[in-house]
Amino acid sequence: MAITNGPLLNSVPAQKQQTLATNYLDLASTANQGWAQQYVPDLMEKEAEVFGPRTISGFLSQIGAEEAMTADQVVWSEQGRLHLSYKCKLTDATSLLIQADIDEAVSTAAGISNGLTGTHHGVRVNDTLIIADVNQVKKVIVTAISGDDCTIATYDGSTLTATDTNLATTALVYGSEFKKGDNYQGSASRTANEPKFKSFTNKPIIMKDYYEVSGSDASRIGWVEVSAENGQSGFLWYLKAEADTRARFNDYIEMAMLESEIGLDATAETGVDDYLYGADGGEKVGTEGLFAAITSRGNITTGVTGVNAATDLAEFDAILAEFDKQGAIEEYMMFVNRSTSLAIDDMLASMNSYGAGGTSYGVFNNSEDMALNLGFTGFRRGSYDFYKSDFRYLNDKATRGGINDANASEAIRGVMIPAGTSSVYDQTVGASMKRPFLHVRFRASQTDDRRMKSWVTGSVGAATSALDAMQLHFLTERCLITQAANNFMLMK
Numbered sequence: 001m002a003i004t005n006g007p008l009l010n011s012v013p014a015q016k017q018q019t020l021a022t023n024y025l026d027l028a029s030t031a032n033q034g035w036a037q038q039y040v041p042d043l044m045e046k047e048a049e050v051f052g053p054r055t056i057s058g059f060l061s062q063i064g065a066e067e068a069m070t071a072d073q074v075v076w077s078e079q080g081r082l083h084l085s086y087k088c089k090l091t092d093a094t095s096l097l098i099q100a101d102i103d104e105a106v107s108t109a110a111g112i113s114n115g116l117t118g119t120h121h122g123v124r125v126n127d128t129l130i131i132a133d134v135n136q137v138k139k140v141i142v143t144a145i146s147g148d149d150c151t152i153a154t155y156d157g158s159t160l161t162a163t164d165t166n167l168a169t170t171a172l173v174y175g176s177e178f179k180k181g182d183n184y185q186g187s188a189s190r191t192a193n194e195p196k197f198k199s200f201t202n203k204p205i206i207m208k209d210y211y212e213v214s215g216s217d218a219s220r221i222g223w224v225e226v227s228a229e230n231g232q233s234g235f236l237w238y239l240k241a242e243a244d245t246r247a248r249f250n251d252y253i254e255m256a257m258l259e260s261e262i263g264l265d266a267t268a269e270t271g272v273d274d275y276l277y278g279a280d281g282g283e284k285v286g287t288e289g290l291f292a293a294i295t296s297r298g299n300i301t302t303g304v305t306g307v308n309a310a311t312d313l314a315e316f317d318a319i320l321a322e323f324d325k326q327g328a329i330e331e332y333m334m335f336v337n338r339s340t341s342l343a344i345d346d347m348l349a350s351m352n353s354y355g356a357g358g359t360s361y362g363v364f365n366n367s368e369d370m371a372l373n374l375g376f377t378g379f380r381r382g383s384y385d386f387y388k389s390d391f392r393y394l395n396d397k398a399t400r401g402g403i404n405d406a407n408a409s410e411a412i413r414g415v416m417i418p419a420g421t422s423s424v425y426d427q428t429v430g431a432s433m434k435r436p437f438l439h440v441r442f443r444a445s446q447t448d449d450r451r452m453k454s455w456v457t458g459s460v461g462a463a464t465s466a467l468d469a470m471q472l473h474f475l476t477e478r479c480l481i482t483q484a485a486n487n488f489m490l491m492k
Helices: 059-063 237-259 271-277 290-297 313-325 338-349 400-406
Strands: 066-069 074-079 085-092 095-101 127-132 137-146 149-154 169-176 197-202 205-214 299-301 331-336 378-381 384-390 414-418 421-426 431-436 438-443 453-458 469-482 489-491
Touching (some): 074 469, 095 169, 205 237, 237 290, 237 469, 290 414, 290 469, 313 489, 331 338, 338 384
Parallel strands (some): 299 489, 331 384
Antiparallel strands (some): 085 095, 085 169, 127 137, 331 414, 378 384, 414 489, 421 431, 438 469, 453 469
């Protein structure tokens, strides 16, 4: 029996006992590669974790809650302000044109965009008002009303200076005055005020992902010991790939709740509408994430310098003044990026006379025998408590950190979340419940829970089909509810 060697078999006998490339089998069939190397490599089996914890999820779990829902949308209402205050225009010395609620005063180049027609305010005849603008602060009484136009008279007999500028005058109802025996001057002139509330809605989005590995690859052993975000480790590469896919999907869930924007009305066609539902689909797309909710219904601060938000007490005092105008919730969580966190640390350290030397940061009792504490986790200003935490999502170059670097003018430096709850009536359980201002709603029923679904198909492991592979599927359907967005602050 004869054995014929292949032409590329690197097993040529040597004349002397020495290490040569031709003494070894070269499985890679390339010079100086694989088994053809002269010396056995010192293999470090453990995969190095060079980026630390790579996931960014966990933000919403710290400050919110999750609840099930069964409908295609979530509708909630929020109280309006108790007192009546409006943005107006003094068209002449006796005419006050009410243009917008104090919280809805939006001016455009073409004029008022709130679409007021008829009587959409609570001002009534014989109401007493404080009117204020750059020209005057006066106490007046309303003598007649025609739609949004109020006829007024001053208490001191002075003549009002017309502003004739949209939204330039603020009017506050502070009481009323009647003559003896007056009967409200008839129901047409003075009607009862109904409580005002605002209704908001949001819709869930469906998110999906999957990972697939063939049956052959699932049984292949590697040389490198891999580790996954969920703590799994081993020499099977697909374990890492599956765990990374799951971790990435969990991050996508949180990122979508932060970044998503809701589409236009279903009647207004957009490219997303056309792609998902066709030209005549008529479905609303997207969902309102946290940043979009604060931008449209909350507050935004750009800081004193326009670079870092809230870098000195003057800026924080301006923030407190804005919160005083809103719900005046006393506790806030600040989730900020690294530069803003350090700027706040420096601001607080500068309040101590020894802070410039760096000798008494932190609790102000550092000694030469201990490591200096150069950071702060919280502080109190006025009647407000602020608790500071780094937000990895805003720092990581592979997430929002990279976006912030690409466009500094639109960078998000942090967010202030009120630590409070709201009392709402839950129709599902038939009772009043306390909910955080920020919480997630996910689709679920007795049949299907879509909070975070995962299932396996294929013939690898528990065989479910003839596919010679294992497919892991992930799905969720959820939306974020941002209640009382007027108490939130986005730091840009």
